[in-house]
Amino acid sequence: MADFNYYFHPSAFLYVLAREEEWQVALLVDEAHNLLERARGMYSAELTEDSFAKSHAMVPAAAKGALRQLRAEWRRAETSCQGDCMLDDVPESLGRAVRDAAACLAEYFSANPQLAKGPLQDLFFEVLQFARMAESFGEHSVLDFSPAASGKRQVAVRNLIPAPFLRPRFAAARSAVCFSGTLSPFEFYRDTLGLPDDTAMVDIASPFAARQLEVRLAHDLSTRLEDRPRSLARVVETLAAQFKQRPGNYLAFFSSFDYLEMAATELTRHHPGIPIWSQRRGMDSNERTAFLERFQPKGRGIGFAVLGGIFGEGVDLPGDRLVGAFIATLGLPQHDALNERMRQRMEQRFGDGYAYTYLYPGIRKVVQAGGRIIRSESDEGVLWLLDQRFARPEVARLLPDWWTPQIART
Numbered sequence: 001m002a003d004f005n006y007y008f009h010p011s012a013f014l015y016v017l018a019r020e021e022e023w024q025v026a027l028l029v030d031e032a033h034n035l036l037e038r039a040r041g042m043y044s045a046e047l048t049e050d051s052f053a054k055s056h057a058m059v060p061a062a063a064k065g066a067l068r069q070l071r072a073e074w075r076r077a078e079t080s081c082q083g084d085c086m087l088d089d090v091p092e093s094l095g096r097a098v099r100d101a102a103a104c105l106a107e108y109f110s111a112n113p114q115l116a117k118g119p120l121q122d123l124f125f126e127v128l129q130f131a132r133m134a135e136s137f138g139e140h141s142v143l144d145f146s147p148a149a150s151g152k153r154q155v156a157v158r159n160l161i162p163a164p165f166l167r168p169r170f171a172a173a174r175s176a177v178c179f180s181g182t183l184s185p186f187e188f189y190r191d192t193l194g195l196p197d198d199t200a201m202v203d204i205a206s207p208f209a210a211r212q213l214e215v216r217l218a219h220d221l222s223t224r225l226e227d228r229p230r231s232l233a234r235v236v237e238t239l240a241a242q243f244k245q246r247p248g249n250y251l252a253f254f255s256s257f258d259y260l261e262m263a264a265t266e267l268t269r270h271h272p273g274i275p276i277w278s279q280r281r282g283m284d285s286n287e288r289t290a291f292l293e294r295f296q297p298k299g300r301g302i303g304f305a306v307l308g309g310i311f312g313e314g315v316d317l318p319g320d321r322l323v324g325a326f327i328a329t330l331g332l333p334q335h336d337a338l339n340e341r342m343r344q345r346m347e348q349r350f351g352d353g354y355a356y357t358y359l360y361p362g363i364r365k366v367v368q369a370g371g372r373i374i375r376s377e378s379d380e381g382v383l384w385l386l387d388q389r390f391a392r393p394e395v396a397r398l399l400p401d402w403w404t405p406q407i408a409r410t
Contacts, residue, residue, distance in 0.1 A: 004029075010042060036162065043136075044158050052067070063105050067101050070101045076093070078153075081145050085144065088142060089137065098127060102131045109121070139161075140345070161345060162194070167194030182367050182371075188356060210404045215403045215406065218408055219388045238326070248299070255307060255331065257279075257280070257281055278304040312372070316375050319376075325373050325384070327369055327370065330363065383403075
C-alpha cells in the first residue's frame with residue numbers, strides 16, 4: 001500500500017522500476033476520486049519569486065547568468081499575457097531559459113553534492129520540474145501568471161486534464177481496479193483519468209438503507225453568492241429549528257470561510273444557547289484534533305466547516321457522535337479565470353465543459369460530506385440540502401440512489 005505518488009508521479013520510482021524489471025503490475029486504486037486533483041498537482045509546476053529571493057545569496061557564479069536570463073524571459077512572457085494572465089503555450093525562449101538554468105544548477109550540484117540542500121536546492125527542484133512540464137506542455141495545460149497566495153509573483157504550468165499523463169501508467173499495468181464511494185458519473189472519471197474507453201464499471205449497492213438517513217431538501221432557499229444576504233436568516237433558523245427538534249452533534253458545511261463566519265455569527269447572535277465551534281483557515285493537526293473531539297457521544301452542538309475541506313471527507317463519527325449535517329452550497333468551484341479556461345478545454349475535449357469543470361466536482365464534495373452521517377448499519381441521522389438547485393434533475397441524478405430527498409420549507 002502506498003500513496004498515489006509512488007506510481008503516478010512523473011518521477012515515480014516504482015513505475016520506473018516496474019518497467020525496467022518487466023513486472024506484471026496489478027493496480028488497486030483506493031479513493032480513486034481523489035486521483036484527479038492529485039494528478040493535476042503532480043503534472044503542474046511553479047516558479048515563485050520567493051524561491052529566487054531566498055536562494056539569491058547562494059547562487060553560484062556559473063548559474064547566475066542562466067537564472068538572470070530565466071527571470072528576464074519570465075517577465076517578457078508575463079508582459080505578453082493579455083486579459084486573464086494566462087497563455088496557451090510556453091514561449092520557446094522561456095522554455096529554453098528554464099532548461100539552461102536547470103542544466104547549470106544540475107552541473108553545480110553534481111560537482112558539489114555536499115551543497116545539495118537548503119533554498120538553492122529547493123529552487124533547483126522547482127526549475128527542474130518546470131522544465132519537465134514545459135517540455136511536455138500541450139492542450140491539457142495552461143501557463144498561468146496569477147500571483148501566489150502570498151501575493152508574490154509566480155509563473156506556473158497548470159495541468160487541467162491529467163488523462164494524457166495517466167493513460168500510459170494505466171496501460172503499463174496488467175490490470176487496474178479503481179474504487180471509491182463517489183465515482184459518479186463514471187464517464188467523468190474515465191475521461192479525465194485517461195482510463196480506456198472499454199473500462200468496465202460495477203456499481204455496488206450501498207449497505208445502508210434509505211430509512212437510516214432523512215434527507216430534507218430546502219426548495220425555497222438559494223445560497224448563491226448574490227442571494228446569501230437575503231437567505232442567511234432562513235439558513236440559520238433552519239439550523240436552530242433542527243437542533244431544537246433533535247438536540248445532538250451536527251456538522252454545517254458552507255462554500256467558503258467568509259460564508260461560514262457569516263452564518264456562525266448570525267446563529268450566535270440569535271441563538272446563543274446553541275454551542276458552536278468552527279473550522280478556521282490554516283488549522284494545524286492539534287486544532288483539527290480538537291475540532292473533532294468536540295463530537296462526543298451524547299454531545300450537543302454544531303461544528304461549522306468548509307465543504308471540500310478537511311472535515312468533509314475521511315472523518316468517522318459513528319453513532320450519536322454525529323446525528324446530522326447541513327450543506328448550504330452545491331460545492332461548485334469558483335468561477336475564476338483558471339476554471340473558465342478549464343471549462344473551455346473540457347468542452348473541446350469531452351463536450352460538456354460546465355459539468356466536467358463545475359457540477360461533477362461540486363456534487364462529489366456534497367456526497368462526501370453527506371456520507372459523514374451514516375457510518376454503520378445502525379446509524380440514523382438527518383441531512384439538510386439547503387439550496388433549491390438540489391431539486392434540479394441534472395443535480396438530483398448525481399445524488400446517491402439510497403438518498404430519498406423530501407421537499408421541505410425553511
